[in-house]
Amino acid sequence: MLGQQDSNAPNDALGAQSKHDELRRKSQLSVAAQPSVPATTERSWLAQLASPRAADPGLWVQNPALVMLLGLCPLLAVSTTLINGCVLGFATLVTLTVSNLSISALRNWIPRDLRLPIFVTVVATVVTIVDLLLMTWAFSLHRQLGLFIPLIVTNCAVLARAEAFASRQPVIASARDGIGMGLGFMLALVALGALREVIGHASLGRDAHLLLGGLPASWVWNFNSDAHAGMLIAVLPPGAFFGLALFCALRQWPRKDAQDKTTLDR
Amino acid sequence: MNKVAPPTTVSDLSAGKWRGARQVLRGALVLGLGVGLAAAMIMLTDGWTACDRELNRIRYEQQVLARLVPDAEALGSGQTSAAGQTLALGSSEQTMRVVSLKSQSLGRVTVWLDWQAPDGYSGPIDLALAFADGGELLAVDVLSHRETPGLGDRIERERSDWLQQFATAHAASSLYLSHDGGAIDGISGATITARAVTNAVRAAVLKRAASNAR
Numbered sequence: 001m002l003g004q005q006d007s008n009a010p011n012d013a014l015g016a017q018s019k020h021d022e023l024r025r026k027s028q029l030s031v032a033a034q035p036s037v038p039a040t041t042e043r044s045w046l047a048q049l050a051s052p053r054a055a056d057p058g059l060w061v062q063n064p065a066l067v068m069l070l071g072l073c074p075l076l077a078v079s080t081t082l083i084n085g086c087v088l089g090f091a092t093l094v095t096l097t098v099s100n101l102s103i104s105a106l107r108n109w110i111p112r113d114l115r116l117p118i119f120v121t122v123v124a125t126v127v128t129i130v131d132l133l134l135m136t137w138a139f140s141l142h143r144q145l146g147l148f149i150p151l152i153v154t155n156c157a158v159l160a161r162a163e164a165f166a167s168r169q170p171v172i173a174s175a176r177d178g179i180g181m182g183l184g185f186m187l188a189l190v191a192l193g194a195l196r197e198v199i200g201h202a203s204l205g206r207d208a209h210l211l212l213g214g215l216p217a218s219w220v221w222n223f224n225s226d227a228h229a230g231m232l233i234a235v236l237p238p239g240a241f242f243g244l245a246l247f248c249a250l251r252q253w254p255r256k257d258a259q260d261k262t263t264l265d266r
Numbered sequence: 267m268n269k270v271a272p273p274t275t276v277s278d279l280s281a282g283k284w285r286g287a288r289q290v291l292r293g294a295l296v297l298g299l300g301v302g303l304a305a306a307m308i309m310l311t312d313g314w315t316a317c318d319r320e321l322n323r324i325r326y327e328q329q330v331l332a333r334l335v336p337d338a339e340a341l342g343s344g345q346t347s348a349a350g351q352t353l354a355l356g357s358s359e360q361t362m363r364v365v366s367l368k369s370q371s372l373g374r375v376t377v378w379l380d381w382q383a384p385d386g387y388s389g390p391i392d393l394a395l396a397f398a399d400g401g402e403l404l405a406v407d408v409l410s411h412r413e414t415p416g417l418g419d420r421i422e423r424e425r426s427d428w429l430q431q432f433a434t435a436h437a438a439s440s441l442y443l444s445h446d447g448g449a450i451d452g453i454s455g456a457t458i459t460a461r462a463v464t465n466a467v468r469a470a471v472l473k474r475a476a477s478n479a480r
Contacts, residue, residue, distance in 0.1 A: 080416025088415075114293050118300050125304040129311045136315040139322040147415045210424055232454055235416065 058180030064157040065188035065244075066251040071157035075189060076240035078148060080200070083207045085193025088148045089186025091130070093179065095152045099126045100166040100178035107167050119162040127153050144210045157185055192243045198223070200234030327379065327394075327409070331365065333423065334396040334405045335375050338367040374399045378474075380409065383466030387458045388412045391421070395470050401478040403471055406432040406463075418459035428453055428460070432467055438475065441468035 064070045071092075078088045102122055103110075110118050131149045134142040152158065161181050166174040198204055204221040223229070233239050331338070363379040376397045383391040392409040406429050413419050420426045431450050432441075442448025443461050453460045 078415050084416050111293060111296055114297055117297060121301055121304045125307060128308050132308075132311045132315050132319070135322065136318045139319075139326065143326075147412060147419065207425060235455055 058177065058182070058184035059187060060184070062181075063184040063188060063251065064160070064181050065185050066248050068157070068160070069248075070160050071155035071185060072244070073154050074148075074151040075185075075192065076237065076244065078151060079189050079192035079196055079240060079243070080235050081197040081207060082190065082194045082205055083211055084148075085189035085191075086186070087145055087211060088151065089182075089189040091145060091148055092152055092155060092158070092185050092189075093182030095123070095126055095130060095155075096158050096161060096182040096185070097175055097178035098130070099123045099158055100161055100174040101171060102126065103162045103166040104169060104171045104174035110167065115163070115167060116159075119159055119167075123158050123162070124153055141211075144207075155185075157181065188247065191247060192240070195243045195246075196234045196239050200230045200232060200236075200239060202229040330394050330407045330409060331367070331377060334377055334394060334407055335367050335369050335372070337370045337372075338375070339370065372398055372404065375404065378470060381466060381470050383462040385458075385462045385465070386411060386413055387418050387456070387462070388414070391459070391462060391466070393463065393466055393470075395467065397474055401474050402435055403432060403467070403474075405429075406467055408463075411459075413456065413459045417453070417456040420453045420456060421459055421463055426453075438468055438471045441471060 058064065062068060065072070065075050074088060074092070079085045099119075099122055103119060106118075106122070127149060131142075131146070134145060134149070161177060165177045169177070194204060197206065202222065202224040204223075206220050208219050231239075234243070362381045365377040365379060367375045367377060369375045376399075378393075378395045378397070381393045381395055383393060389412045391411040391413070394407045394409050396404040396406075398404055407423055408421050408429070411418070411421065413421065420428055423429050428451075436449055440449040441464060443450050443452045443457070443464055445452055445457065446461070448464070450460070450464050
């Protein structure tokens with residue numbers, strides 16, 4: 001990833017001599033880039049997708065919401081209840097995976113200078129098509145999800161993964177990255193949604209019947225029968241910031257501990 | 267000697283006189299092609315799904331009608347023939363569709379579809395209102411809205427029974443939020459949404475009373 005950038009830099013300074021040279025360099029680069037992701041050549045794509053380590057970087061080490069602090073706009077706006085968090089998390093997971101897949105497949109045809117507008121176009125197209133298909137095939141689900149889907153376009157975690165990963169890596173690795181990052185984002189959304197619902201509404205799992213059919217209406221866990229129970233501030237925007245800060249601190253806690261230890265050892 | 271004139275045009279930036287211009291043109295072409303392709307894909311999906319989406323919308327509308335007037339006779343056949351009627355109320359007023367239904371318990375019921383609350387928190391809210399023959403409001407339902415998930419979406423009948431407040435008879439003069447001295451409880455965290463719906467319902471009730479008196 002870094003090597004590619006470095007070897008591109010002098011070319012830009014000198015000015016590309018001809019299109020042929022550029023193409024040849026590109027093909028060499030892609031060959032040279034292969035060893036940096038050795039796993040992709042050895043195992044089948046199914047094994048790669050299913051491997052337990054596939055989801056790891058996005059889920060914890062590089063969690064897009066809690067570590068990279070990306071996509072805060074939809075994260076803060078929608079994490080009002082557990083079910084809302086699940087729904088937006090799932091929609092983001094799908095969009096992230098599909099956009100990573102398509103950008104990775106197109107990566108050799110996207111000019112460097114124009115990559116950002118093209119990424120934005122791809123993400124917006126994917127979101128619009130997902131919206132239309134949901135409206136057609138899953139109308140009742142769309143009635144619950146429809147409000148969330150346009151929010152995904154504003155999620156810069158999607159754009160960040162396109163830029164940092166999918167535009168430089170093969171298709172399977174990019175899909176895997178999309179799934180891992182999507183799961184990480186979903187984890188943050190679900191945790192924040194649950195916290196805000198418990199504090200703000202004194203319940204857990206409200207509206208579950210809208211998502212899962214009539215069955216689980218009794219799954220809602222009400223701590224207080226009063227409809228106005230709970231601290232409203234947790235549902236309002238400030239509560240989102242409090243909750244996010246809490247989870248960020250919790251996420252950083254063990255790592256800070258480890259750092260302190262290493263400095264003590266020294 | 268170190269003085270170098272700053273580049274003034276795009277073509278000064280590269281060695282050849284026309285290289286910059288050519289690059290810009292090529293970029294524009296690639297970008298245009300990409301955007302055109304994206305637009306084509308969206309248009310294809312849109313055209314491909316348009317019919318099914320319209321069917322879904324009509325089906326949902328019938329569900330709403332069945333909720334508003336539970337014991338209506340021959341819902342479906344009577345409704346589809348009447349759904350085409352459009353009633354424009356003056357120039358500054360809204361356009362909505364009027365559906366007449368016969369209910370076993372309530373007699374003739376008039377339903378206004380697509381009555382809009384223009385000042386929702388994020389765009390207009392489409393309402394459906396059922397009136398008895400005498401002009402009193404029977405029930406209100408939401409057809410479509412884009413309010414904040416978790417707060418403003420409490421106006422949906424599936425999510426809370428806030429809308430049920432309109433089912434008990436209220437004089438138009440008390441169709442205000444309790445904040446504003448009326449009889450309707452607001453929604454905590456979504457006052458703007460609740461106020462928009464309440465105002466639209468009051469406007470509809472007044473309009474209906476005026477047209478009944480005429």
